[in-house]
Amino acid sequence: MLKSNSKAASVSFKGVTKIYGTDVRAVDNVSLDIAAGTLVTLLGPSGCGKTTTLRMIAGLEMTSAGTVHIGDTDVTMLPATDRDVSMVFQSYALFPHMSVLENVSYGLKFSGFGKTETKERALAGLELVGLTGYGNRLPSELSGGQQQRVAVARALVLEPQVLLFDEPLSNLDAKLRRKVREEIREIQQKLGLTVVYVTHDQEEALAVSDRIIVMNNAVIAQDGTPRELYEEPASRFVADFIGEANILKCQIKTVKDDVAKVVLGDYKIKLPSRGLKPGHTFLAVRPNRVHISADVNTVGISGEIIRQTYVGNHLELTIKTAFGEIFATSSNVDSKYEIGAEVRVSFSDKGPVLLHE
Structure with a gap:
């Protein structure tokens, strides 16, 4: 069984800017701190900078200015392969020719685990997301919600310092979205994971988050708990966007x-x-x-x-x-x-x- 993640680490941005081309500022002088073991959502409309921020945590985008720390380590210049993070994508990104168990085991094979431990951890991951007995199926034999859970299990078994979600529920219908977000929140709390979660869905953000960072036009519009943002919006934009x-x-x-x-x-x-x-x-x-x-x-x-x-x-x-x-x-x-x-x-x-x- 997977246990509480003692590796969970904080995330810190100090004056981070990301410029594309010569003058397109996707993220503009953003500073934020995400405590270890919390679920923090980056929320905002399309083009606000939330996904770029997530990708800079992952190392899929490099900063134009400022620093990024994971725990006590400055990872600003480190490539994605040298950062202890896992990412769950909107598209799930499962290998169609591999079984569910092989998909969940894939990353473990490159992390120094033996064959027996790899299988044990993969089976524990499937149990955690409620897919015990599904290991021999192909992704095409699963529903959309089940495929998403396989993607979550694949990320969880690596026990990363930070787990990243990029619009993970956007391909699911409303009822299933509610169920899967509850499962993600339950797992995060059970294992004490540090999770950074990107969505444009206000209800989803309010439901899963310890804190929400609302972004607009490449900067942070407001940072607070779901209740603070809903009941005490700082600006017209936040009041109108959240609920x-x-x-x-x-x-x-x-x-x-x-x-x-x-x-x-x-x-x-x-x-x-x-x-x-x-x-x-x-x-x-x-x-x-x-x-x-x-x-x-x-x-x-x-x-x-x-x-x-x-x-x-x-x-x-x-x-x-x-x-x-x-x-x-x-x-x-x-x-x-x-x-x-x-x-x-x-x-x-x-x-x-x-x-x-």
Whole structure:
């Protein structure tokens, strides 16, 4: 059986830049620290620099400036073959002519293990990913989810210092994606692995990560826990990219003791100032933190229901207001809001956050 990985190492970038050609900056002066034994996700839209960052950890791309450390070792100039990392690719990259057991054993043959130990470790890897008894099958005889698990087992048996995942679930359907991501997280925690995980799927990142590093335009937009990023986004980009958010223009009237008095028309609320000063700015509020009242005399923003959708376990509502359209969800599926009805919109005490640009 594979045991907890005592080799798991930290990853550190110091001022790393990657330039393609003469002026295309794929990664621009990025510094980050990933603690040993944690799962950290690089999240962002296409072209933000997340995959290039992952490939520089792997040694598949070399830095244009800055340094990369794995544990206490400066690996900046080391090729991929001299770095103790394993990578699980989006395409799985299984050898079609080899059996499942041969695929999982492949890397072990070049790592100094004897024939008996190689087989034992490969079988332990298959057991860990729930594929005991599948060793003699060919990849073509497996489902997509099973092929992905073979790719994970092949990487795990090498017990690398760092395990890298590049969009590992993008080829799977939604239900299977949820199952496999849970399995990856369970294995990571069980073995104490250092995992760097790249995805553009926000829900996937929130589900598996100890920390998420959100990237945009080749730099880090925000770094924090899933809860911090969801509940306390630092900018309009992060608020809009991680989950759904209503981003509304507002005005800070006063700030005292880090508490801001904020107004949206006649609606007045108090929020943590987050270092902002009086003046015009934006706030973000999640759809499930929006309250709708049919009583137009209650405190809130005046609005009109323009769309209502029943999606089983909740209602989705769009309200037209002077501050733009506000999207809200309600768990009270028995409520019926007429299109065109006047309502008042207010926010939960905990939920709205002021945003930096």
